[in-house]
Amino acid sequence: MKTKIIAATVLVIVAIAITQVTNSEFNENSNSVAYAYPPAVGIFGNAKNCLACHVNNGTWKDEDKTIIDILDNDTKKSLKQPDGTYLIEVERNKVRKVITVIGRTADDTAEAPHRNAFLFIDTTTIGTSSLSKFAPGWDVNLSLGCKLVGDKLAGYENAKITKHPMSVMPTDNAKDAELVLQVMLTDGKTLKGNAEEGKANYFERIVKLQVID
Numbered sequence: 481m482k483t484k485i486i487a488a489t490v491l492v493i494v495a496i497a498i499t500q501v502t503n504s505e506f507n508e509n510s511n512s513v514a515y516a517y518p519p520a521v522g523i524f525g526n527a528k529n530c531l532a533c534h535v536n537n538g539t540w541k542d543e544d545k546t547i548i549d550i551l552d553n554d555t556k557k558s559l560k561q562p563d564g565t566y567l568i569e570v571e572r573n574k575v576r577k578v579i580t581v582i583g584r585t586a587d588d589t590a591e592a593p594h595r596n597a598f599l600f601i602d603t604t605t606i607g608t609s610s611l612s613k614f615a616p617g618w619d620v621n622l623s624l625g626c627k628l629v630g631d632k633l634a635g636y637e638n639a640k641i642t643k644h645p646m647s648v649m650p651t652d653n654a655k656d657a658e659l660v661l662q663v664m665l666t667d668g669k670t671l672k673g674n675a676e677e678g679k680a681n682y683f684e685r686i687v688k689l690q691v692i693d
Contacts, residue, residue, distance in 0.1 A: 529662050599661070
C-alpha cells in the first residue's frame with residue numbers, strides 16, 4: 481500500500497510539472513530551454529519555427545552551397561520534385577525508409593557548420609493537445625534531431641554533412657499530408673538557457689506525404 485501511495489504521489493508531481501511547462505506563456509524573446517530547442521516548436525509552446533528563439537546570422541545563407549535533400553533509403557535517389565518540394569509516397573501500413581541529408585557542398589571554402597538540427601512538423605497540429613506534431617495517422621521513428629557534422633554518404637564525397645535515417649508508415653487513419661522540414665545549420669555554440677548565442681542559419685522545405693492504397 482505504501483508503495484502505491486508513493487507511486488501515485490510521483491505521478492501527480494510529474495503531471496503538475498508537465499502542466500506548468502505546457503501552460504507557461506512565452507513571448508518571441510523568451511530564452512526558455514523548453515521553448516528554444518527542437519521539440520518545443522509546437523509542443524511546449526505555440527512557436528511555429530526555430531526562429532522564435534534562434535538567430536539567423538550565420539555564414540551559410542547561400543542556397544547553392546547548402547545541402548538539404550531527402551533520399552530513398554534503398555535507391556539513394558532524391559525525392560525532390562520539379563517544384564522544389566519533396567514527395568514521400570508510402571503504401572498504407574507499410575514502412576518506407578528515407579534519409580535526410582543536411583550540410584554544405586564539398587567546394588564550400590567557408591568554415592563548415594558544427595552541428596545540424598532538423599524537425600519535420602505538420603503546422604496544422606500546432607496549438608493542439610497532441611505531443612506528436614508529425615502528420616496525424618502516420619507513424620514515424622525519428623522526426624527531429626540534432627547531430628554533429630561529419631557523416632559519410634556515397635554521392636556526397638568530401639561534403640560536410642549529417643545524415644538522418646527516418647522510417648514512416650501510414651496507418652489506417654492516415655491521409656495525405658504536408659510537412660515543413662525545418663533545418664538549422666549551427667556553429668554548435670548555442671547554449672541551453674541562452675538560445676540566442678552562437679551563429680546559425682535557418683531553412684525550410686515542404687515535404688508531402690502521400691498514401692498509396
